[in-house]
Amino acid sequence: MVRGESQELSHVVGASEPPLIEKTIGAMLAEAAARDPDGEALVVRHQGVRLTWAELKRRSDAVACGLLAAGIRPGDRVGIWAPNCAEWTILQFATATAGMILVTINPAYRTSEVEYALKKVGCRALVTAVRHKTSDYVAMLREVMPELAAATPGTLRARALPDLRLVATIGEEAHAGCLRFGDLEGAVDAAQLAAIPIDAHDAVNIQFTSGTTGFPKGATLTHRNILNNGYFVGAGIGLSKADKVCIPVPLYHCFGMVMGNLACLTHGATMVYPAEAFDPLAVLETVAAERCTALYGVPTMFIAVLGRPEFDSFDVSSLRTGIMAGSPCPIATMREVIDRLGMHQVTIAYGMTETSPVSFQSAMDDPIEERVSTVGRVQPHLAVKIVGPDGETLPRGEPGELCTRGYSVMQGYWDDAARTAEALDEDDWMHTGDIATIDAKGYCRITGRIKDLVIRGGENIYPREVEEFLLTHPHIADAQVIGVPDERYGEELCAWVMTRGGAALSEEEVRDHCRGRIAHYKVPRYVRIVETFPMTVTGKVQKFVMRETMIAELRG
Incomplete structure (x- = not known):
């Protein structure tokens, strides 16, 4: 290997200090x-619960x-x-x-x-x-x-x-x-x-x-996976026992239970839940009443909080930091989060459930441009690389599939060796399915998705899952689901449906078939009843054509 060649490749290894935690939760x-028996551990505002x-x-x-x-x-x-x-x-x-x-x-x-x-x-x-x-x-x-x-x-x-x-x-x-x-x-x-x-x-x-x-x-995640990830995410925003973290994100996600709860546990900070589910007014009330120093959320949550008409009546001056994750943040939103919420040390994080979840995080002092155009740099004790179609590591700046290796990678998918083998290669690299680049300074940019993933307000939706459910309707012969841009949620679901034998079927009937039977965020906002799908000469559906058609239609 030519001297210095490794520095030119998109293969980056995180810091080796501080050491990993080798303890159980x-x-x-x-x-x-x-250490701190009387310190406040948990505040649940809507239940009136306070626990040391x-x-x-x-x-x-x-x-x-x-x-x-x-x-x-x-x-x-x-x-x-x-x-x-x-x-x-x-x-x-x-x-x-x-x-x-x-x-x-x-x-x-x-x-x-x-x-x-x-x-x-x-x-x-x-x-x-x-x-x-x-x-x-x-x-x-x-x-x-x-x-x-x-x-x-x-x-x-x-x-x-x-x-x-x-x-x-x-x-x-x-x-x-x-x-x-x-x-x-x-x-x-x-x-x-x-x-x-x-x-x-x-x-x-x-x-x-x-x-x-x-x-x-x-x-399937281990104590070592998620405890360490919580620790390093918390370290990334400088958490200590002096901090109170407002956690309006759901606990069933890694965002809540790892980046929230376990980050607080490992640094002695206080977990604060404003409501059962996200409520922008409850967030403002909680930050003000509890003097929270950190706030978590996906960009749509921050947009909703900033958009409350009562915003200026709340004292949010206690905030200094937080984490924004789930989908890219518009620069205008980031500026408001810093200027109006006072979160000058807010960071961006990127990861996936299979990596516990965070593998990249921006620094508290990164320039605002880096915090909106990148997902930061690799976390400690992790290695990442960008690979081409043949598995070769690509040069810096060249797009390819992002792979992650290290303590954070899951054990595997429960009782599913085949799909585990698809995601984890023989060298223990987790193939994320995301297309990314890594620049000369080690900053990562997510530029696309290999899998046909739709991210709606931070919720990951795989169209195939919704398509298969739509096919349970007796009058639907085929269905294709895509994501289309949306100002509020980042993306919304759109379903193109072909009926069986020309049966009469309305767009609302398609949505009614979904409501109450699949999660609300998987119900397509847009439905189009069509006779054919755009296809290649080899018979493959051209989803990109569908997406372009819908974007043009919605823009009117």
Whole structure:
């Protein structure tokens, strides 16, 4: 190799200091409680909950012991299907302490989606909200499992979900066949918990990511994966025990539970939840009342907060930093975040669930241009490279597929060796499917997507999943789904539909078929009933032609 050649290639390795954390999440919680027992760990505004680190550890330990008493064992999968709340976080730490694997389920999931998720990973227990927005979770579970109503809590036997034994509901209401979450908080047996053999390399979390085949994949993450990622993300914005982090992003995403909760845990900062789900007014009220120093969100969230008519009536001067991720940030929005919210040290982060999630992050003092045109530089203890179609590492500045390797890469997709092998090569490189460049200074720019991914308001949607669902309609013969630009969400879904035998079908009927049966963000905003799709001479659908047609039509 010619001297200096390696510096010209798009292969970058992050710093090797500080060293990686080789502890479990439960051990880190114990350390936090011992170091700062009276420090504020968790504030949940909409529930009126305030917990110190000592109280959070005690309640988490109590739930861990309660799960063990109910017959749930280390290694068992425990689902959580709920919006942001104190019980979510208590369960996150309880399952980690007991050596169990938390399965995070999107609150927007409907019956078919939650059934698939619980069955795929063989959940032994499920903690669920009773309802959220228009979703009646208990009714949906009874639809999937009619046996639930007559079951004795802890001894459930359901044909559709043969592994599930226990359902616990959040709140004071009693529901047939279910235990109340509060009843799980039993006496703490410290000796029992201490005797559980847990290694930092053990799986602790399964997160579902949409799949191109229409079925979500369960990315399996370890204590070492997510604890370290939380630490380095928090270090990137200078977190300490003096900080309060406002977390309006959902906990079921890595953004909430890793970049939020675990960043706070590893730096002693306070986790603050403004509402069950994102509410821009609640964010402003919470930042002002709690004197939050950091705020998280995707660009659309910041746009909504800045757009509130009451904005100027709130004192947000406590803010100094935060993280923006999920989709590219318009420069005008970044300037407002810095100037009006006072977040001069705001950073941009990029990653994917399979890498725990963050692999690139901008620095607090990066120029604003770098914070909107790039996703920053590689995180410590990670390596990244840009490869061409044949797998060769490309020169700096040349676009290709972004690959990541290091501590953050998942164990694999749960019970799916084939798709794991597609994503992770024999040298342990995670192939992201994103097209990117790395410049001479190491800054990364995401320039496109190899997979036909649509990012709507920070939610990743694979069109194939929506297409397969549309095909369940008896009058739909074929469907193609694309993303089209949208000022509010970045992208919106558009479905082109061909009917079966020329059957009469309206655009609204297509949307009605989706509503209540798939997550709301997967329901196409735009629907077009067509006779044919644009095709190549070899019979492949030309989605780019569809996209260009729709953009021209929408611009009018």
